[in-house]
Amino acid sequence: MTAGIAINLRSPVPPFEQIRTQIATLISLGTLAAGTRLPTVRSLASDLGLAAGTVARAYKELELAGLVETRRRNGTVVAASPPVLTPPAPPPGPVPEAVIAAVDRCIAEGRTAGLDDAALLAILRGRQEGSHK
Template sequence: MTAGITIDLADPVPPYEQIRRQLSSLITVGVLAPGSRLPTVRSLAADLGIAAGTVARAYKELEQSGLIESRRRNGTVVVGPPAVPNGQAGADAAVIAAVDRLIRTARAAGLRDDTLIDLVRGRLTSKLEP
């Protein structure tokens, strides 16, 4: 499970937020399906070499957003991606397809993944009209 989760200590984004973002993305695109069990807080923290409280905070925020649920005997499981309003599921699929095309184009152009993410983040924060 930790193969998909990485922490960049040089990144100004706090480690708990890096974990939250990565898990949220994996759940939203369906890589982590509803019912999937997440590692325990302690095991993920040990695998990543960070404090257990950091992972616990990420899990708490994911639980508050309705993406995961902590169950006493079953551990922490994925509940599912956020519910989409009626008629929007096709739009989500179209966006995922567009993102996949963007990734393929960026890789063909030799862009590194972190550069692509920075580019998208920068464009999101600019004031683009819908």
């Protein structure tokens, strides 16, 4: 499964967040179907050249989001019914130019770091929900 996950150590996005975002994206795209078993923490950490705690944190975040389930004998698997994300409501009025400029900078930085739209949105949602402190 590591073929679908790449870590950019020069990115300002922490490695656990890169893993979390990429797996969440694979799940949302249907590339990882419900019931698909993820690699063990140690296996993925070894394949990516990271500490096991880094991968464990990513898996824990995915579990808290309801995207995966950890089962003692079966390991970590994609949840049977991932949560449905509702599209955001349009802004109530005109968006200030400073906010538009900040979003444009965020998108540019994300592209430089190799992140796609789904990854950027997942990071934004996570920060907004306060799950990444």
